[in-house]
Each structure stands twice: as structure tokens, then as C-alpha cells.
Amino acid sequence: MSAARQPSPTVRDDAAPAPAAAKKPRTPRARRAAPPHGVRPAPVLGSEERARLLEGRHHDPHAVLGARTQRGGVAFRVLRPYAKAVTVIAKGLRAELHDDGDGLFSGLLPLTAVPDYRLLVAYDSDEIEVHDPYRFLPALGDLDLHLIGEGRHEQLWTALGAQPMEHQGVAGTRFTVWAPNAQGVRVTGDFSYWDSVAYPMRSLGASGVWELFLPGVGAGTLYKYDITRPDGSHTVRADPMARSAEVPPANASVVTASEYEWQDTEWMARRGARAPHQAPFSVYELHLASWRPGLSYRQLAEQLPAYVKELGFTHVEMMPVAEHPFGGSWGYQVTGFYAPTSRMGTPDDFRFLVDSLHRAGIGVIVDWVPAHFPRDEWALAEFDGRALYEHQDPRRAAHPDWGTLEFDYGRKEVRNFLVANAVYWCEEFHVDGLRVDAVASMLYLDYSRAEGEWTPNEHGGRENLDAVAFLQEMNATVYRRCPGVVTIAEESTAWNGVTRPTDGGGLGFGLKWNMGWMHDTLRYMSKESVHRKYHHHDMTFGMIYAFSENYVLPISHDEVVHGKRSLVSKMPGGDWWQQRAAHRAYLGFMWAHPGKQLLFMGQEFAQGSEWSESYGPDWWLLDSSYAAAGDHRGVRDLVRDLNRTYTAAPALWERDTVPEGFAWVEADAAEDNVFAFLRYAQDGSQLLAVSNFSPVVRHGYRIGVPEEVPLWREVLNTDMEAYGGSGVHHRQALRPEPVPAQGRPASLRMTLPPLATIWLRP
The missing domain is CATH 3.20.20.80 (Glycosidases)
Structure with missing residues (x-):
């Protein structure tokens, strides 16, 4: 506003704005122009304090900026780089401040108390009316600061970062950041056209936290912190506590507030x-x-x-x-x-x-x-x-x-x-x-x-x-x-x-x-079946320590990248049928073994290639137009049935972490590549898992079982034709015979499918 249109600091609020041509030109740096009519000069900032403020080294900008009562009235000081004029407006008050240069504006008004005021900031092409950020008290409480200082703030995200809120009746965003070594911190963003000079933050003492409440700033705003290092240089940083960020490669932080209503x-x-x-x-x-x-x-x-x-x-x-x-x-x-x-x-x-x-x-x-x-x-x-x-x-x-x-x-x-x-x-x-x-x-x-x-x-x-x-x-x-x-x-x-x-x-x-189990068993599976007998212990060693911790058996992303090949491709030989069969048999062994299961995407349908983050799983392998799609869908169907049968069988998960939930039946059949074990639930119910990691059918194979169980029924077989197998399975329930095997008084006379795992339940 021009001085000619503002004769006193009590001109009516509704005075018409001055045309752009009438706006006062910017005063050169360090030159103090004549004050607007009716506005007395405010105390001059010392050169050192002025430099600290403009260079982002001031630890308490609220002590310099804003409004405060003093002898002779209320002093106002505003930092608005690139502004042509700044006017204080309140009820019954409209007063243009003096241009002190370098974006600083100040004035002393004959008031007895600080009013509820706003700032009218004029630029080359427009003017905006805003609240003064430096008239607000800290928006972070003493308890928050105490907990931060103790390192015990368990909801730290509610205290640090950008928090949209209402403060002293005004909507805006509180910015807080921990930077104890900084000489000064300023917040910058799209609200300031990425010029950081206008918004220095205040230090909240020994906590190392810097704070500034910016009225009018809300969700969606981009921001960063301009930090003055101990050596006086500057670095512009994203907020460590940002709850949202720009899409990379852009890296600004984004003010955000959740409006989600949970349904869970x-x-x-x-x-x-x-x-x-x-x-x-x-x-x-x-x-x-x-x-x-x-x-x-x-x-x-x-x-x-x-x-x-x-x-x-x-x-x-x-x-x-x-x-x-x-x-x-x-x-x-x-x-x-x-x-x-x-x-x-x-x-x-x-x-x-x-x-x-x-x-x-x-x-x-x-x-x-x-x-x-x-x-x-x-x-x-x-x-x-x-x-x-x-x-x-x-x-x-x-x-x-x-x-x-x-x-x-x-x-x-x-x-x-x-x-x-x-x-x-x-x-x-x-x-x-x-x-x-x-x-x-x-x-x-x-x-x-x-x-x-x-x-x-x-x-x-x-x-x-x-x-x-x-x-x-x-x-x-x-x-x-x-x-x-x-x-x-x-x-x-x-x-x-x-x-x-x-x-x-x-x-x-x-x-x-359980990284050890994973490495050992994959080493065994990578061997040709005729050589597996020399690595038999790789499949059994894990049971020595299986109950020392609560384990997950992981076939994770780490095992199917960087030349390690996909799970099915780890299986030896160039025979695709045998590779898929071994893949299925291994999954059956894994799901029955003590420990929880983890399988990485793509392995559930025997993807042949390694995973790449650039294109993900080879979903086209399941497309009906692909000749071998049935093979891949068969493996996926097996994973579905493994999970369903597993979930329905407490013996497979209820006592995963205690020895009482497991017993070897056959752990020494290295020449046959056969393993068998029992799993037990808390109520005594059982499940028998038998794996044959040889590509030959084994007829009349004796597996010892508890003699008190009258019948065993096959509940899962990885060799079923529906999964892509050969279809060797037990159509009828099996009755134990009084023939000792593996140290047990009774046994089942079984036909073991090639490269397969079968589960049986009483």
C-alpha cells in the first residue's frame, strides 16, 4: 500500500488496494528508507543478528520476528524476501511496515497490546493475506520434548515431522525436526517457491529439536529442511520423519494426514x-x-x-x-x-x-x-x-x-x-x-x-x-x-x-x-538323485537344532536371484518332468517339516526363470495358450492343497517348536533317498510324511507306524496327475501289518511314487 493512501495506522480495513504502479519500490540492502506515515521506526537489528537471521544461523527467530510490546507501542518485524510491501491488518488497523531491505520489514505502532493481526504481503503481480508464523507459541509440548530427550517417545511420529493441526485457533502445519548440531534450520517448500530464507525455525533447547508452525499450510504440501551446518555451509534435506514423499527420483517430503477409516x-x-x-x-x-x-x-x-x-x-x-x-x-x-x-x-x-x-x-x-x-x-x-x-x-x-x-x-x-x-x-x-x-x-x-x-x-x-x-x-x-x-x-x-x-x-x-535348513536342503536337492545319498545328512541335520528357536523355513527372494536360479531350476538334470516332480516333492517335505513356511512369488507355479524386479513373475506360464501351462497350474494347485491340508492338520503346526511334536520314522535310508517322520498335535492326532527323492517307484516299501492306529489314509500326494505327476498313489486306506520296521512293531507296506512326498493321516 502506498504511503499516500495510508495516513495513519487506524485507516479502515476495507480501503481499496493500490494499483501496482503505486507500490513502493524495494529499498536497497542496508539502507533504511523513510517510514510510512504514522508508523514509527522499530528498533534496528544489530548487524550480527541480522546476518544470523538472513543466513539461517539464528536459533530463536521468534525473538526477532513477529510482534511484541515494548516502550512506545508494539513492534512488528517480518521477513518476506521478494515482497514489495508488507502491511499489518487487524480490526480497525491497517499499517504498512517500513522496508528495511533484504526482505525485512518493520515498524512500531502506537498500540497497548499485540492485536490479533494478519499480514498483507504485496509482490510484483499480486498480494496475499496470511497469518504471521512468528506470532505463535511452540506447538510441541513439554512432555513430548522430555520424552524425546529421554529417547523414550514411543509415538515419535506424533511429535516430529510435519503435522497438520489447528494451533491457537488457526489451521496449519507444525514442522519439527531433530538436528542438534545445526547452527540453524529453515523449512522450505512449494509454499515458498523453494526459497528458504523466509521461514527460519526456532531451537527448542537441549532436545536438539527445531520447530515452526506455518499457518495455512496443509496436506499435499511439498517441503524440505535447509540446515546450516556447524561450518556455516548449507544442506537441504528431506524430513527423516516424513509420512509421505514424492515419487522417486524426486525426493521432497509431503505433508500428509490420514483420513482412512479402517474396516478390520x-x-x-x-x-x-x-x-x-x-x-x-x-x-x-x-x-x-x-x-x-x-x-x-x-x-x-x-x-x-x-x-x-x-x-x-x-x-x-x-x-x-x-x-x-x-x-x-x-x-x-x-x-x-x-x-x-x-x-x-x-x-x-x-x-x-x-x-x-x-x-x-x-x-x-x-x-x-x-x-x-x-x-x-x-x-x-x-x-x-x-x-x-x-x-x-x-x-x-x-x-x-x-x-x-x-x-x-x-x-x-x-x-x-x-x-x-x-x-x-x-x-x-x-x-x-x-x-x-x-x-x-x-x-x-x-x-x-x-x-x-x-x-x-x-x-x-x-x-x-x-x-x-x-x-x-x-x-x-x-x-x-x-x-x-x-x-x-x-x-x-x-x-x-x-x-x-x-x-x-x-x-x-x-x-x-532358518537359513541353515534352507541352505542344507537346497544343497541336497541340487544333486542328481544317484549322488544324494552322499548328502543325506543335509536333509536330517536341521532336526538337531530344530527346537532351539521358533523357526520359519524360508524359500525367499534371496534364493531366486543373482544367478542362484529359481527353485525348480535348482533341481538337477535337463528332464523337465523330473525337475517339476522334485520341486513338488520338496514343497511337500517343507510343508510337513517342523517350522513355518515361506515361499516367494513365482515359485508357487514353478517359474523357471530367476525373479527380476523389472518384470516380476512369469504369469504367462499359466496362460492356457501356452503349451505347458497345465504343468505350471498343477504346481500351483499343489501349493493350494498343501496349504489347505496343512491348515486343517494341527499336527503340522501346533507343536512346531517342541520335540514332542516330531518323531523320525526313517532318517537313515540314504541309499533309497527316502525320509519319513511323524508329526503330533497336542491332542495326540498324527500325520505321517514320507518323501522319496529318487526318480524310481519303490514298491512294497516298509514304513513303521504306531500299532494303535488301525488305518491310514493318504491325504496328499505330490505325484497326483492333477499336479502334473505320474499318478502313483494309494486309492484305499492302508492297514498296518504286524511286521516290525524302523524300530516300530507295525508297519505300512507302501508304494512310494517317484520324486514325491505323500502325507497320511489315521
Whole structure:
């Protein structure tokens, strides 16, 4: 507004705006122009304070900007780069401020108290009316700051990040970020045309948290933080606590607020009724972005639940869904730990997918990656100019295998960031399990490090005690806060007590991937049948330690990439029939073996090629126009029947983790490539599993059984013609004969199909 049209600070609110030509030109830097008529000069900022403010080094911009009473009236000071004029407006008040240069405007008005005012900011082509961000009190409470300082804020996402809210009666967004080493922090975004000067944040003391409430900013806004490092240089960073992000390769954070209404109340109420290690637990692992390439979360919700339910899996396990810049990392190099990847939709769209799976009766496990993070310069690495999320010791910070950085588990704020993140996925997205990636790399200080590249712990050992304490805290917190959730460790060593409760000194996981069983049995299966007798122990060795932990038997994505070949292609020889038969027999053995099951997508229909995230499973193999489609559909039908029979047989899952649930019948028939064992439920009901990993039919084969069972009926046979087999099976129930076998007084005289597993029940 021109001075000629504003004779005093009490001109009516409804005065007409001045034409653009009448607007006052910008005053050169450091030159103080004559004040508008009726507005006295405000106290001049000292040169050092002015420089700190303009350079983003000011720790308390609210002490300089905004309005405050002082001798002679109320002083106003506003920082609006590129503005031509700034006018204070309130009831009965309209006063143009003096242009101090460099985007600073100020004035002293003859008022007795700070009014409920707004700012009218004029630019070259328009003017906008806004609330002044610097008239608001901190929007973060003392309790939040106390918990952050203690490293015990279990819902950290409610305190840090961008939170749309109403504050002092005004709608806007509270921005909070932890950056204790910063000289100053400013928030920038599309609301400021990515110019960060106008919005410096205030430090909230020893907590290391910086805060600013921006009125008028809401969901959908893009933002980042401009951080002034200790050396005075600047870095612009995405929000570590962002709940949403731009679609990569763009990397700005996005203000978001959930409006989703869950429909899974019944599921959530009953999911914890039975402990996972005593329940049917059959997992279909998938990479969401490539399961059906191009589908959104909501489109996946239309197809995935029906497919998984038809196959009979109890759970899906999603490879990491947290935001990551490089799709080729499959999600294992996370930059946005609190943001579901925006490649397939919004956070509420992801909630819809989880909800849809729950309503289909399917549990949801997500891969969680607290072992490391990438070095992208806009993300967590040296976030505020110094090592912050990573360890201070460069030898401890650098992950030797993946070119990434390891978290500093001994720093309470970092531990809080991760523990709260685990809780976040369970509470905000209703996930039923967290599969924790690369636990072994966290537990050992010398993991993938040569002598001299690591330092022992305080006791002289190789254990990372900080990581142990973190994992224990994470598990204890998740189980306490989120009933029915299971945590699963991908841990490849013999660490004692991975699934032992924390109060007994264990890590506190619910389940552990049995990597040893997987490697051993796949080694056996990769041998020609005539050579398998020399590797017979690979199939039996797992039972020596089967009850030391609560195990999952994983045929995961890691086993079908990088030259390892798909599961069916691991089977020896060039005979396609034998490869598929061995594939089916192995699945039958796996589903009957103690431990829960996990199978990666594509293996359920014997995909021949390795998985690639660029195109996903070879669904065309199931197309009726493909000559061998029946073979692949047969394997898929077998997986369906394995799951259905498994779920209906408590003997296969009720006592998975105790010796009383298992007994070998035949463990030494190396020459025959035959294995047989019994499984027991708590009520004494039984299931007999017999596998013949030889391509010949074995007639009249004796298998010892309990003599008190009068009849045995075949309930599953991987050699059935419907599955692509030869059709050798027992049409009639089998009656035990009083002929001793394998140390038992009675036995069944059986015909064992070639390369097949059969299940029998009394």
C-alpha cells in the first residue's frame, strides 16, 4: 500500500488496494528508507543478528520476528524476501511496515497490546493475506520434548515431522525436526517457491529439536529442511520423519494426514488369540511393485487378497514398502522410514491394501530395515553436518557389504527413531508382523570386517551390545503396545536366544528364519538323485537344532536371484518332468517339516526363470495358450492343497517348536533317498510324511507306524496327475501289518511314487 493512501495506522480495513504502479519500490540492502506515515521506526537489528537471521544461523527467530510490546507501542518485524510491501491488518488497523531491505520489514505502532493481526504481503503481480508464523507459541509440548530427550517417545511420529493441526485457533502445519548440531534450520517448500530464507525455525533447547508452525499450510504440501551446518555451509534435506514423499527420483517430503477409516476391527480383535508359533503360519512373500507391475495399492487390493486366499496362505510378507530412491534395491536401502513408497499411491492407499487383506483373512508382514541406510546427500547421512544417525566412528558407521551406513544404536535418539518406527508400522498401518532384515550384520562388530577394521566391545568381545539392547527394546515395545503382532528375525548365525523372551536374556523375536535348513536342503536337492545319498545328512541335520528357536523355513527372494536360479531350476538334470516332480516333492517335505513356511512369488507355479524386479513373475506360464501351462497350474494347485491340508492338520503346526511334536520314522535310508517322520498335535492326532527323492517307484516299501492306529489314509500326494505327476498313489486306506520296521512293531507296506512326498493321516 502506498504511503499516500495510508495516513495513519487506524485507516479502515476495507480501503481499496493500490494499483501496482503505486507500490513502493524495494529499498536497497542496508539502507533504511523513510517510514510510512504514522508508523514509527522499530528498533534496528544489530548487524550480527541480522546476518544470523538472513543466513539461517539464528536459533530463536521468534525473538526477532513477529510482534511484541515494548516502550512506545508494539513492534512488528517480518521477513518476506521478494515482497514489495508488507502491511499489518487487524480490526480497525491497517499499517504498512517500513522496508528495511533484504526482505525485512518493520515498524512500531502506537498500540497497548499485540492485536490479533494478519499480514498483507504485496509482490510484483499480486498480494496475499496470511497469518504471521512468528506470532505463535511452540506447538510441541513439554512432555513430548522430555520424552524425546529421554529417547523414550514411543509415538515419535506424533511429535516430529510435519503435522497438520489447528494451533491457537488457526489451521496449519507444525514442522519439527531433530538436528542438534545445526547452527540453524529453515523449512522450505512449494509454499515458498523453494526459497528458504523466509521461514527460519526456532531451537527448542537441549532436545536438539527445531520447530515452526506455518499457518495455512496443509496436506499435499511439498517441503524440505535447509540446515546450516556447524561450518556455516548449507544442506537441504528431506524430513527423516516424513509420512509421505514424492515419487522417486524426486525426493521432497509431503505433508500428509490420514483420513482412512479402517474396516478390520474383527481381524484386529482376534489376531492375537493364538501365539504364531502355535498356529498355522504359511507365508507368501512378494515384491509389491513387481507382483503385477504397474498396479497401484488400490489395484493390488482388487487382485492380491483373492489370489493369496485361493492359494490358502495365512500371511503375505511384503518386501520393504518404506520409501527408497533406487527401485533396484528392492526397498532395502531406505530413505523414508516413516513413508510407504509413493510409487503405488498414498499412505491411505496402502492402508486400504492392508485392510483388504485383513478382510480376506490374510495377515500382513512387512520387511523392516533397521540395519543400515544409504548415503544420499539429501537424506540421513551426516544429516545436520555431522554424524547423527550413523555411528561417530567411521569404522562403525560404514557397512562393508552394501556401501551404506549403519545406525548408531547406542545413541538414545537414534534408538528411539527406530523403535518408534517399528511401532508406527504396527499402529498406523495395522501390520501384523515385522520381518527384520540383516540382523546378523547388526549383532556382530566384526561382521564382514577383517582384523584391524573393528574394535571389541567393553568386555573384549565381538558382540555389538548397543544393537542387542536396541533389538530387545524394539521387540519388548512392539509386543507390549501391539497385541497380536509377531517379529521375525532374518538371522543367519548361531546366536543364542534370538526367539527367547527379553526377560530371559534373549533378543525377544517371535520367529527366526532358518537359513541353515534352507541352505542344507537346497544343497541336497541340487544333486542328481544317484549322488544324494552322499548328502543325506543335509536333509536330517536341521532336526538337531530344530527346537532351539521358533523357526520359519524360508524359500525367499534371496534364493531366486543373482544367478542362484529359481527353485525348480535348482533341481538337477535337463528332464523337465523330473525337475517339476522334485520341486513338488520338496514343497511337500517343507510343508510337513517342523517350522513355518515361506515361499516367494513365482515359485508357487514353478517359474523357471530367476525373479527380476523389472518384470516380476512369469504369469504367462499359466496362460492356457501356452503349451505347458497345465504343468505350471498343477504346481500351483499343489501349493493350494498343501496349504489347505496343512491348515486343517494341527499336527503340522501346533507343536512346531517342541520335540514332542516330531518323531523320525526313517532318517537313515540314504541309499533309497527316502525320509519319513511323524508329526503330533497336542491332542495326540498324527500325520505321517514320507518323501522319496529318487526318480524310481519303490514298491512294497516298509514304513513303521504306531500299532494303535488301525488305518491310514493318504491325504496328499505330490505325484497326483492333477499336479502334473505320474499318478502313483494309494486309492484305499492302508492297514498296518504286524511286521516290525524302523524300530516300530507295525508297519505300512507302501508304494512310494517317484520324486514325491505323500502325507497320511489315521
